[in-house]
Amino acid sequence: MDFNASLRKAVKTGTVFLGRNRTRECIEEGKARLVVVAENSPESVKNMVSGIDIPVYVYEGSSVQLGKACGRPYVVSALAVVEPGESDILNAVRV
Known part of the structure; x- marks a missing residue:
């Protein structure tokens, strides 16, 4: 799974x-x-985010890179996926 592609699709088609x-x-x-x-x-x-009952994914990159992965020209230190839309991003944290 390409996390960046899944993230971008979630941002475009879901609620993030x-x-x-x-x-x-x-x-x-x-x-x-x-x-x-x-x-x-x-x-x-x-x-x-420590100790919450929601899955947390630590993005292996900077906040600048996370912003770019979301298709945004600014830094993003954190984001919440409410609805994944057409993305399979919720599978990123499945064990």
Whole structure:
């Protein structure tokens, strides 16, 4: 599975919220089905996702690279996938 392709498809066809504040809101409201954090995310973001009952995927790249993977020209330290759309991104965390 190509995670970047799955992520881009989820952003285009599903419901994905970008940024730490929107991600936190989705977690608190119980809407997030998957949380993705950049490898170089600040400690505040890493602390926000530690111990939650939602699958967390650590993106092997910087927040700049995560933003590019989402098709956005800005940094993205965290994102929440609410609905994957036509993407198979939820399989990224299946064991």
